[in-house]
Amino acid sequence: MYLKRLSTAIVATAMAVGVAQADDFPSQPLTLVVGFGAGGSTDIQARVLANVLEEELGQPVNVVNQPGAGGGVALSRLAVNDDEGYTFVFGTSMTITYGPLSTETNYQLDDFRYVAGVTLGQSAMVTGEDRPFGDTWEGLIEYAKENPGTSYATQTALDRMIIEYIAQQEGLDLRIVPTSGGAGMAPLILSGDVDFAYSGGTHSGYADSGEMPVLLSLAEDRLVAFPDAPSIQEAGYDINPAEIRVVMVPQNTPDGHVERLAEALEVATQDERFIEITEERILMPVVYMDEDEVTQTLSDQVTGYRALLEELGGVPGEDDED
């Protein structure tokens, strides 16, 4: 009897130790960095993701906002981080695909590992209600051709390049104003101060009220919530700026840690709360993409942007700004 109990205890202890070793990571709180301001769609989603990961990983996951440079500030910090996966960035793919092309950065595509993609972006060109050009892309282009000084609000270097490319193709003279995040863009569009704008995901919140119609989808296909607006390729522009929301860690992160995070992220993409906030609140499809798939897609996009920049003759915004 005694022996039996002892052996049970030994086995139990051994198992506990074994489990503890395999689950070594994470053994302390993690930090989920959001490269955008608080209150935007990335931030809203990140906070729910953190809650889900917290339960899955058994450690607190703190959300920290490091806004600036379209998510670039967070990545340049991550590039010099050697937390072995305890600090990771949840962000949009353009920061890493277009960021290093448009500005001088201390990071490149291959400085990071892309643990997983969890959501497909739904970015778009949007406008407001009752505009003179209506709510179609052709209407806008026609109007902008006749009205030099039509205004556009930009949030990222990538959408700035896209709009410059479109302006060059169509022969438009636009006034391009900077703004920060969806929270900065929405008032400009809703008050009618700006004619049209880039929107990362904020427009989805207005899908029901119709206050922010979509002119053009910047995803690979038409947007789920706005099936009437053409995609950028359908409108005749040869660009694929489709965004993926990915989790990134520094290149030197151990395989075991990346796998553990990827596992937790795959579970998160099946979690009701994460699906609800993503598909019903910010209206983006939840899709799990593994490390290989994400890495391949991103590197294809970089090649595409490089070609586009050559055509434009440099990064827009740099020559007309001094």
Added chain:
Amino acid sequence: MIGFDAILASFGAAFTFHSIAVIFGGVLLGYIVGVIPGLNRSVAIAIAIPLTFYMSAYAAIAFLIGLSKGTAAGSAVSAILLNTPGEPSSAATCLDGYPLARSGKPRKALKVGLLASVVGDLLATLLLIAVAIPFAAVALKFGPYELAAILIFALVFIAGMAGGSFLKGLAAGGMGVILGTVGLDPETGAMRLTFGYAELMEGVPILPLVIGTLALSEMFVQLEEYRRNKDADVIRLSKNADDDLSYGEFKGTLPTIFKSTGIGAFVGALPGLGPSVGAFMAYGFAKRSAKNPDSFGKGNPNGIAAAEAADNAVIPASYIPLFGLGIPGSVSAALLVGAFMIHGIQVGPLMLRDHPEMLFTIFSGMIVASLLMLAIGWYGLRIFAKVTSVPPNIVIPVVIFLCLAGIQVQGYGTFGLIVVFGFAIFGYFLKKFDYSFVTFLVAFIVTPMLEMNLRQSIILSGGEISILLERPIALVFVIITALMVLHLGWSSYRRNASRRAAS
């Protein structure tokens, strides 16, 4: 926009055990901070912000607002018993509070002060709720032109009103603006004033700046004062039976309380004036309009009531421009902006549209805080009377520890410590040479918003100043700002000239 059910639900959220406990903690802590001379409101909020990281956004804000309100009520205790205001804004309370306490009626003095505080605070909170929502509804329609004009107006107004010389106010504001532009340019992504430090890319970190300039520097100042005067005469509560406040006496002070609340709320709603101005204005008004002005300064309960009602009314009223326009008009409001940002909420008119439930829960939390303030003050009278004698040689090291711990908790590391000490020295000299703190801090906080709106206005208008003719609201604010600069500049020039002539 928001249904009655939703409002009711938000009130429900503020009355759960958890939120009451959080607000209770905030008010209690604020009360203690208020009572202890040398620890003031901004010190308390600055070091409490890191403590709120682990709370939900609502709980954190409710805690900080409770803290802020508690300090205003608690500061009366040391003003009355020690003749040393716990907050600078309770200086007016000393005038009548201390004489009344010395004449053997400390309990009566404390109770008048407490009731006046609670009534002033509660009424001003209701005013905030009534005014902020329509205000925000209008402000939602503002574009970059209006916002840029209003922000510039607010900064100049604060520089002119925050006391001291207008030029010094402008200098402090300018310093805030310069520090606010550190980091990446919002349009081109170019580095500005970062001197190669990656840590400065996203701007000067707000928490080390706030803790350094407000809390740590204040401890340096206190240290100096502690060396100078070490003794104070504490009045103890006696068991004297006729030392109490009767209902009739309280009723007698009510008209004063109402009038002073009005003055306090008005002063509070204007950015930059602050509670000290409100309290002294109300005290002066009560004295002038009294039948027996000579009894003021000798222990007249109306004097205590006037000062405390106004002092407390300023706090909620100073949140009107904050929730209505997103412009912080006081140090504590500026700190709340920081706390909101950390918790992922952009404070201002957009809150009304995007987080209405949050806004209403905060408002109901503020009412809960008022009521808790009454309970804590009433039943804790005896204990707080003892807290007044906590010696500074305990307080100062504890606060310095909390300041540095707060920075470490946030993970700023060594860089954060350097920033804290840098700003502590900077804040010390601001205080020594009487440069306005509010102007500096508010300028620092609103600069990114101002810069963005100004640049948007310039690009959208194509650089044409005539756009203002189509934007009457912006035009009005630009004209008022220009007139104010001329007026303030001229009067400070005159003052200087007459001083020179006199000497």
